[in-house]
Amino acid sequence: xxxxxxxxxxxxxxxxxLALIIVTFALFGVDSYxxxxxSGGVVAEVGDVGIxxxxxxxEIQAQRDRMRETLGPAFDPAVTETVEFRRQVLDSxxxxxxxxxxxxxxxxxxxDAYIASLLGQIPAFQQDGAFSQPRxxxxxxxxxxxxxxxxxxxxxxxxxxxxxxxxxxxxxxxNTSMTQIARLVAQQxxxxxxxxxxxxxxxxxxxxxxDVEQYYAANRAEFTEPEQIRAEYLxxxxxxVAAGITVSDQAVADxxxxxAARFGQPEMRSASHILIAADKNADAATRAQxxxxxxxxxxxLLQAPGRFAELxxxxxxxxxxxxxxxxxxxFGRGMMVKPFEDAVFSMRPNEIRGPVESDFGYHIIRxxxxxxxxxAPLSAVxxxxxxxxxxxxxxKAFADLADNFSNLVYENAASLQPAATAxxxxxxxxxxxxxxxxxxxxxxxxxxxxxxxxxxINSRQNTEAIEVQRGSLVAARVAEHRPARLRPLAExxxxxxxxxxxxxxxxxxxxxxxxxxxxxxxxxxxxxxWSAFQVVSRQPSAELDAAGVKAVFRVNADKLPAYTGFAxxxxxxxxxxxxxxxxxxxxxxxxxASIESxxxxxxxxxxxxxxxxxxxxxxxxxxxxxxxxxR
Numbered sequence: 001x002x003x004x005x006x007x008x009x010x011x012x013x014x015x016x017x018l019a020l021i022i023v024t025f026a027l028f029g030v031d032s033y034x035x036x037x038x039s040g041g042v043v044a045e046v047g048d049v050g051i052x053x054x055x056x057x058x059e060i061q062a063q064r065d066r067m068r069e070t071l072g073p074a075f076d077p078a079v080t081e082t083v084e085f086r087r088q089v090l091d092s093x094x095x096x097x098x099x100x101x102x103x104x105x106x107x108x109x110x111x112d113a114y115i116a117s118l119l120g121q122i123p124a125f126q127q128d129g130a131f132s133q134p135r136x137x138x139x140x141x142x143x144x145x146x147x148x149x150x151x152x153x154x155x156x157x158x159x160x161x162x163x164x165x166x167x168x169x170x171x172x173x174x175n176t177s178m179t180q181i182a183r184l185v186a187q188q189x190x191x192x193x194x195x196x197x198x199x200x201x202x203x204x205x206x207x208x209x210x211d212v213e214q215y216y217a218a219n220r221a222e223f224t225e226p227e228q229i230r231a232e233y234l235x236x237x238x239x240x241v242a243a244g245i246t247v248s249d250q251a252v253a254d255x256x257x258x259x260a261a262r263f264g265q266p267e268m269r270s271a272s273h274i275l276i277a278a279d280k281n282a283d284a285a286t287r288a289q290x291x292x293x294x295x296x297x298x299x300x301l302l303q304a305p306g307r308f309a310e311l312x313x314x315x316x317x318x319x320x321x322x323x324x325x326x327x328x329x330x331f332g333r334g335m336m337v338k339p340f341e342d343a344v345f346s347m348r349p350n351e352i353r354g355p356v357e358s359d360f361g362y363h364i365i366r367x368x369x370x371x372x373x374x375x376a377p378l379s380a381v382x383x384x385x386x387x388x389x390x391x392x393x394x395x396k397a398f399a400d401l402a403d404n405f406s407n408l409v410y411e412n413a414a415s416l417q418p419a420a421t422a423x424x425x426x427x428x429x430x431x432x433x434x435x436x437x438x439x440x441x442x443x444x445x446x447x448x449x450x451x452x453x454x455x456x457i458n459s460r461q462n463t464e465a466i467e468v469q470r471g472s473l474v475a476a477r478v479a480e481h482r483p484a485r486l487r488p489l490a491e492x493x494x495x496x497x498x499x500x501x502x503x504x505x506x507x508x509x510x511x512x513x514x515x516x517x518x519x520x521x522x523x524x525x526x527x528x529x530w531s532a533f534q535v536v537s538r539q540p541s542a543e544l545d546a547a548g549v550k551a552v553f554r555v556n557a558d559k560l561p562a563y564t565g566f567a568x569x570x571x572x573x574x575x576x577x578x579x580x581x582x583x584x585x586x587x588x589x590x591x592x593a594s595i596e597s598x599x600x601x602x603x604x605x606x607x608x609x610x611x612x613x614x615x616x617x618x619x620x621x622x623x624x625x626x627x628x629x630x631r
Contacts, residue, residue, distance in 0.1 A: 043627035044090060046097040047619050051090070056627070057445055060089050064443070077437050086628040094623075096160070098616040103159035110158040111359070113337040115151055120335050127265055131332055134262030138388065167611045171603035173596050181599070182592050186584035188537050189552055191544075192530040196516075196573040201508035207500045215496050216489050223492050226434040228482040231451060234416050234425050235441065236405050238471035242394035247386045255385055256378050263381045266333065270369040271344050272308060272326035274354075277317035278361035294355035294362035301352050301364065308352070308366055317361065330371065340365070402473055406465040409475040413461040416477060429479070444468040447476065457481050502571065509573035513565040516575055520563045530577065548574065557581045 041053035064080045079085060120131040127135050140150055216223065256263065274297060278290035297315060301308055312326030321328050333341060340363060343356045347367040354364035378385075401423055408419035420427050433442060435452045442448055450456060450463040456478050465475045516528075538553055540546045547566045555564040555578060562578045 043624050044094055045622040046094055047101050049097055051093050056090055059093055063089055077443060081436050083628055090628055094621055095612050095616050098619045099160055099163055100156060102615045103163040108159050108162035110155045115154055116335045118154055130265060130268055167607050168604045171600050171607055173599040178592060178596050181595050182587045188535050188582040189578050190533055190535050190580035191552060191576050191578050192533050193574050193576045194528050194530050196509050196513055198505045198571045201505055204508055205501050205504045207497050211500055212493050212496045220486060223487045225485045227484040228432045228434050229478050230432050230480040231430040231476045232416055232427050232479045233474055233476035234420055234427060236423055236473045238394050238398045241398050242390040245390045245393050247389045251389055252385050255389055260375055263376045265374045267373040268330045268332050268371040269344050270330045271328050272366045272368055273328060274312045274316040274326055274364040275318040275360060276362045280359040291355050291362050294364055298354045298364050305352060405473060409462045409465050416462060441468040441474045447474055451476055506567055510567060513573040513575055517563045517565055552576055
């Protein structure tokens with residue numbers, strides 16, 4: 001059973017955990033999802049658990065950061081400033097909270113041994129290929145986490161996976177549907193076309209000054225330049241404080257001596273076992289029977305130790321280790337269930353002991369190898385010690401600097417220079433920005449709201465020192481301001497007229513094209529000049545863009561030739577004649593596999609959405625008034 005746990009940890013769940021180690025440190029912790037609100041600013045309630053405004057703000061920032069990282073230059077900050085975006089984020093928090101509550105109710109809880117095994121698989125926590133408790137604690141500490149917080153996140157990740165996996169794994173596509181879809185995707189059509197240019201309707205276009213004025217009046221927001229500011233700002237962060245700290249050789253030596261146990265590999269032991277399974281909730285007779293069988297095997301092995309591998313393969317209820325002659329490999333303290341660990345770490349090499357009772361049943365254990373604890377030399381860990389001492393000293397220095405920084409910013413409201421001088425910082429200048437496209441650090445909701453408030457704009461005084469991320473304070477003031485401006489009609493009239501003319505042209509061309517298509521369907525092709533025939537697929541091309549592909553493959557081809565048309569991006573209207581439909585002689589296995597994957601993912605998403613909606617509906621959800629208002 002223990003080896004089975006290890007084996008599963010190397011699969012999909014380990015990938016989830018490895019993703020957590022990357023993503024979780026950038027967030028503010030999943031543990032808040034179940035802890036409720038502590039600040040009193042509750043924006044929603046799911047059952048008896050609250051979602052605070054801080055939870056919502058942090059999740060908005062986290063999703064904004066993920067979108068920025070994923071989309072790069074294509075990221076539009078304005079998307080994340082909308083009420084709809086805030087609503088979606090709040091809905092996702094509510095759904096996750098509901099799933100966790102339901103998983104808790106169903107007792108989908110991860111045992112300590114399971115969590116220990118997962119931790120042992122994370123490379124960031126390993127030293128010399130094995131789990132290191134000191135390294136584990138150090139990595140978490142460097143990222144502002146505690147073991148309790150991180151392990152709680154792993155448990156909740158397990159809970160969410162446990163409750164959603166049955167739904168996602170239950171989806172499977174119909175072979176008949178897959179084949180039909182693949183045939184449609186692989187189908188080709190033979191076409192020819194003729195184009196109607198914009199000049200064909202140019203004489204019919206009429207755009208008057210009144211039309212331009214009417215459009216301008218109805219779309220004033222489109223021609224309004226948003227309010228802009230340019231800011232002066234200071235950033236005090238713990239990393240820059242740490243970089244300026246010098247650590248003495250004596251301090252390094254003292255720290256190493258006081259924490260020698262942390263700088264090495266703890267004692268590791270390799271063991272094999274035979275598990276006679278017995279559920280902890282089984283009746284006494286069942287457990288007694290399992291214990292008796294285990295005791296019988298112990299007696300056999302005491303007489304014939306060489307039969308351990310044979311009996312492990314034949315009798316053990318842990319298939320993973322049974323296939324390895326019972327071997328569990330190497331592990332340290334804290335990585336196995338306590339009764340099992342206590343036995344292993346009190347045994348001598350080649351000793352056989354049992355039955356040892358655990359929640360999984362009864363174990364017969366053989367200790368194979370003891371790897372003594374080793375301490376790394378100071379030269380090998382010096383860089384880590386220096387970094388740790390810098391961080392420790394920076395934490396203390398930062399707290400004092402932050403207090404003084406905040407006070408100076410407040411006491412000298414008209415200038416950032418006193419705070420800059422005291423903290424040895426340089427006042428920086430931003431470019432012009434709007435509230436919707438503010439770059440870091442001004443994209444922080446609190447800082448942006450403070451800077452763009454009427455008070456800051458009118459007074460030009462410092463904002464308070466705002467923590468834009470953990471260990472980073474920013475204070476700013478408005479240096480210059482440009483109010484929102486409606487561009488005058490004279491400035492935009494030419495653009496409006498061009499837009500209206502293009503819209504009219506498109507409408508007139510479409511009507512003319514539809515009339516021609518109707519005539520063609522009746523057999524009247526007089527006066528049209530067609531292109532050469534060409535066979536096309538559903539893949540867009542220069543001749544057939546996405547709109548063209550949709551038109552060509554949507555037209556009914558039961559009676560040929562068939563006719564259709566579409567507006568091109570260059571202003572032309574293209575009339576298309578479909579003369580033949582070519583079915584694929586055989587289906588590409590890769591195409592079938594791709595379609596199956598896509599359909600399965602679509603089914604899984606639909607099933608998951610339905611399940612989440614059902615579970616959420618089963619909880620008492622209350623969204624407070626004004627929950628998604630403000631910034």
